[in-house]
Amino acid sequence: MTPQGLKAAASLHWFHWLVVSLSLLLTLAAWYISKTQTEEKLQQRFEFQSQQLLDLISERMSRYEDALRAGVAAINAQKGADVNMWKRFSETLHIHKSYPGINGIGVIYYISPNKLNNYLLKERELRPGYIIHPPHNKNEYWPITYVEPVINNEKAIGLDMAFESNRYQAALKARDLNVPQITAPIVLVQDSKQTPGFLQYVPFYNSEDIGTVEKRRKHFIGHVYAPFIMYKLMEGALAQKHRQLLFSVHDNNDVLYNELTSDNPYYDAQPLYQKTVSIDMYGRPWRFSIQTAHAFREGADTYQSTFILLGGIVIDSLLLFLFIALARSNKKAIEIAIQMTQKLSISEIAPCGILIINQKGIIEIANPHTVTLFGYSQEELEGKSIKQLIPQGLYEGQGNDHPQSADSQNTDNLSTDNQANNIELPFWDSIEHQTQSNKEVVCETQNGNLFPAEIGIAPFKHGEGSKFLATIFDMSSHVEMTNELKRSNKELNDFAYIASHDLKAPLRGIMQLSAWIAEDIEEIATEETKHNLTLLQNRTSRLEKLLDDLLAYSRLGRDLGKLQQVDIEFMVTSIFDLLDPPKGFKLVIQNEMPVFESLLVPLEVIFRNLISNAIKHHHKSEGTITISVADQAQEYEFSVCDDGPGINPKLHDRAFELFKTLKPRDEVEGSGMGLAFVKKMLKQHKSNIRIVSDGESGTCFIFTWPKKLTDV
Structure with missing residues (x-):
């Protein structure tokens, strides 16, 4: 072999690069699917928790509304209220236990100027020091008459809503619409920290005939209301340590509440996800800015796709290392063979x-x-x-010890x-x-x-x-070279066997991991994602089978068993049953099959591959496979025929090449080595195989097999 030939023998061939490329594609596909699914799951989790946060706030505000409506119902049932009645009502609510975040619950009466004196005289019977404050220029009064608990809201008793625009406008709007309203951001007089808050109003009337604005104004009595300090409301409704999201609330340009600050220990300066949502909160536009906290990032499994990618790269590296080592071992074996051939050639040329x-x-x-x-x-x-x-x-x-003399014998005719x-x-x-x-x-x-x-x-x-x-x-050189070649060949076989088995573990790891991914996303994955996962699993399985077939091909013919009686009819029937073909397939044995002494293993491999191909490549769910034999002088000629789609005559030679399949691999699973096995086995026993097909209707594989084996 020339130096160029040795160099080619030591280099990687196209099918080596095919296997490495396929493995790399599988790795990238697994990484992409895992990364996409992880991002989709995290996005869905963020959206779910965001909606859960908004729903919780809305639900909590609805509960506060229910408490205010209970107050309205109590006032209507008592046909009015006084300070003692309202205290008893408040105590039955247990507002700080049942409604965490609320600062109190009270009653605001609407007082026209002509009724102001009577109102003050009535309220001062039980509270002599009761006054309305502060002064303002409106020609009407909206004082907070009762509020409980008094200990937290004493400064608010007697406070007139007409003195300040946000309180006053929300009170008018609730009266005219007969719909609960909240104020724009205000600072409660009872809040020593002077932080943002708001009031919630629920109006009540002295008549049910309030179908128009005029009638509602005519029969309006007042509001049951609740004051809220925003940070207390959020602490009671949404404990921050239990959440994986942070948020801020704006009413137009006014800040109501803000957790998105760098001094917040839960704050994430580079959040995974963030969004802005505006909702109508009892007549006010609340804008929520929501983003993920540190806890969300810690709970997100963002490393799975990275592990898959690194694992796949390791597998690709192992494959490349295996092929390079095999190529180098092949080069070494060729060099030894060349040396032995050269020495033998010299022995033949030189005098013996x-x-x-x-x-x-x-x-x-x-x-x-x-x-x-x-x-x-x-x-x-x-x-x-x-x-x-x-x-x-x-x-x-x-x-x-010594030859006897032949002189006395007749040696005239030595023949x-x-x-x-x-x-x-x-x-x-x-x-x-x-x-x-x-x-x-x-x-x-x-x-x-x-x-x-x-x-x-x-x-x-x-x-x-x-x-x-x-x-x-x-024969010294010959024996030495032969022993060296045997040793090198054994090392090559052992290496190929060990390497192929070591590669199976990470391949099975990918199969298992993809199965887990499929289970995790079963309910949320799209059909395209499920299809891609199925392709990933199929192609990983194909790569594992390809490694098995490569190992089997390299060892083909080294241990084919011993000669034994082979019953061909029993063999092909057993193979057909073991292949478990679709119910529509049947096996027809056309004539009497021979029973003769031969090697069982190669014949079984040949028939199994040919029958399996006839089933696997059939274009219908039913078909007939026909086995026949012709008895020739020194050999049998077997035929395995099917009524499938046939093979184009131009592809007959290609069918026996390594890694060649005549259909896309995603349509028919296989390594493309079956017919190569068959041809190699037949060649070892000086037999041959050919294809008879017009490419339109049916295919016959016809091969010969010796009646007596002399090369076992």
């Missing part, structure tokens, strides 16, 4: 040891190469007994059987036997060194007697 021996086994003539082989001089060799050069091998088991049988040399059984084959012997040099050799002996006539020509070939 040539001796002329008489019937007594005495060397009469020796050529120069014999001198080189044994270390004797020309004179020392001539006259020696062949036994001195070949002390082992040929003499093993011989009873005579006669009697004369041949009368020649009794100690290093062969008969002339006839020795002239038909060479013998492996052990030779001894002058200095006592032993070396393996092969000797061939042929008789020839010489005058009235006979002599023998002996050729001696030194």
